[in-house]
Amino acid sequence: MSVAPMRLEDRLPARSGALLWVIAAIGVAIVPHLFNQPVWVVLTTVLALAWRGGVHLGRLPMPSRWILVLLTILMTGLVLGRYGTLFGRDAGVALLVLMTGLKLLETRTYRDAMLVVFLGYFVIITNFFYSQEIPAALYMLVAVFATTAALVRLNAGEGVQPARESFGLAGLMLGQAVPVMIILFLLFPRLPGPLWGMPQDSTTGVTGLSDSMSPGSISELLQSDAPAFRVSFTDEPPAPAQRYWRGPVFAHFDGRTWRAGRETEIDALPLLPDTDGMVTYTLNLEPHERRWLLALDVPVAVPPDARMTEDHYLVADRPVRRLVQYSLASRTDLILEPELSEARRRQALSLPARAAPRAQALAQAWRAQHEEDDTLIQAALRHFNEEPFFYTLSPPRLERDPVDQFLFEARAGFCEHYASAFVVLMRAAGIPARVVTGYQGGEYNRLGNYLLVRQSDAHAWAEVWLEGRGWVRVDPTAAVAPERIEQGIRIALSGDLGAPDFIRRSLDWGMVRLQWELWRDSIDYYWSGWVLAFGPERQEELLERLGLGRLDWRGMITLMVVLIGAVVLVFAAVFLWRNRLPVADPLAVVYRRFCRRLARAGLTRAPHEPPMDFARRIARERPDLAEPVAAFTREYVALRYGAGPDPERFGQLRGLLRRINP
């Protein structure tokens, strides 16, 4: 059964040392999958790499065909068991990584090794399914470099190539690929939506506002430092207290959970330029898998592929699955819905009959005291302010009737508790009210001149409808913890969750850290704005700005091919220019002129014909020219091949050339 172990490297002659490079490059390529894949996937592959390395060094035998078949079936089964499929992002990547390792275990020939290298490139690109951030991209660049070096190594000629040379050539090749990469990036036709549409995978791990609000639904967000969106303003940014970013509006309440109403589309609101309340800005929204778009309260313009709902928040046609950029205008001084229809008024007043009886009673008591809606609202806010209410991110659990329990027992909570309770109180008192969710605040990054809004800035507030004033924003959280609104959530929480200890210990160190975070986020901002958000819209915009108008995908591909062709031609020209015959010698230039002069008379010098032989041939073919040609050639030869140049004689040579007039 067993055959004498074959000398594998016989079939990878001279280049066999390159196999270790290939193994190392594959190792580099699969490391990031430790974060994306079950550990056993990467570990098994690393073991396969080590085994092949051991074979190469003569310590281990090559696995037999049976073991390989068995391993392949086993690995496929494990992937199937883990994911239930062999397709899709996670299962596909797991299979690719495992099979790359197994392929190495049957790599005997040059052809096999080449195949593994190209599998390596494939493995590298799969990392982008998981992360498209700068560190990931940088690491991928290193991996591509390592793989290219292995490729160079594998294709080096006979003899040992110094490592520096392999790396140098790989670097040169990648450098030459940069213009092609830029052209492909700018012109490759984009599909709307993510290129790798794998819906069941892509929602995992993405955070954002939810499409309903119940106690505790926002608190998870408040712990997250991840950016939600970034805004750059055309003019001055609004004051911190004005930075309310409007998201979904909830009008339905079932006693515990708030939900949005129907997304009835309405026209965009009048723009009315040159008013003081007008703010224009560009917003880069991180993917959050929902359809709404965030906007400064209240948006008046609608970006393309989006709609304005009756409740005045923006909804995109498709879920936001990749970073999108849109330009917007908002007005802070707008009267929203001056006339409230009967149906909408009923909706804005509805409360489940048995919900929050104590709250309803309290509201009705207030109603009896206050005729005016205004004063009633003030009374409610005063209630929050003067009674012992606390702002905290870790409130006690609310069970049976969350509103009553919060208002009369726990009295501790954060924005969503206050907003929810306030709206219930208002409705019970007969004032139309609703909950608005979104973000409040943001950090201004002076380096990048933009406002960064994090998930932790998520917020919920209330709107009440008042006769003649439309929907008016009321933020009950401000009554309890005004610093939350004025200075941001980080300050508001500093006594509760607290900043990390070391910031408190050393303010200077904290400043350094803050500065670093500003830097890092500005880089992220440009990366996401210019690289990740470069979708079909921006591509169109760029082409139009370049004066190319609207190109369809055929036009783009044609342009792409033409440009890449031009790049190749430029590199070819540089290569030829560098390898051209040296013409720097002025003697050679004069001699060329001499040859051209004779060539016009039909006396062409063959490229390999040496000067004296040429002169003798001319003497035979054109005896009339023999004397001047011989004189010139003698002088030329003496100067070019004789000992030492002589400027004076160089002048004579030109004189001799003038005498030749065939």
Next chain:
Amino acid sequence: MNKTLPDTAMAARIDAILAQLNTVIFGKPGPIRLALACLLARGHLLVEDLPGVGKTTLAHALARTLGLQFQRIQFTSDLLPADILGVSVFSTERKRFEFHPGPVFSQLVLADEINRTTPKSQSALLEAMEEQQVTIEGTTRRLPEPFFVIATQNPQEQIGTFPLPESQMDRFLMRIHLGYPDAAAERALLRGRDRRELVEELPAQVDAPALLALQRQVTQVHVSDALLDYLQAIVAHTRRPGVYRMGLSPRAVLALLRAAQAWALVDHRDHVLPEDIQAVLPPVAGHRLHLSESPGLAPEQVTRRLIEAVPVP
């Protein structure tokens, strides 16, 4: 033409040598010139030709004209290294071993039909050629100065021969052919005196110090950058993958340059021209280059192609 050799006496001496050789061997000025250039470049000469075309006469005439001691070794299949290098014999009179130098201890050695002896004897001679010395029984003995080997081999005979391997062919600076004389030369030969007698009467045109001075002068012949560009372009062309079985080695390049310098000197010039390279390329590179494809192509064709493939800068 461009005769700028500083020492006119030297030029006259070279002309006298060539003239005298041409009186013995008719109609072969080219090969004679090459043979002299080869000697002046301190190289050894391989003459490949049919018997009876004047190989021995050439060698003998060269020895006489240049005033060199001459020994001929007829290579046969039973020749032993000791027959070439010499042997120590016990002297009963002096009661000790005495070294009897072999024919190799001569200034000009004609190794006739070198491919008919065994590789062992061949390498005895070839090592002596390379190192200019002979080591026998632990004692190293220097060969005379100048030392010049003309080896001949008959390419037609195949049975019972030991063709020189390529590595040993490399030891010869040049390989030349004499070929049949043309009709006029042959007529002169038929009318003329017996060659053997004639050769015996030839006077020496130079003495050993003058010959050594000529050899030194070869290395003084000027080589310009432009010429080196051309030389290196030729070499680079032979090293391109796929065309030749092997490119020219650095030793071959040096040989090419030295031969071109000697050729220029024989032409009374103090600098090397591309013409010189082209003139010595066939005898210098012909036995060192083989095309990967069409291996049967004659060496002259191979070097012709090489010359035509490389432009003169």
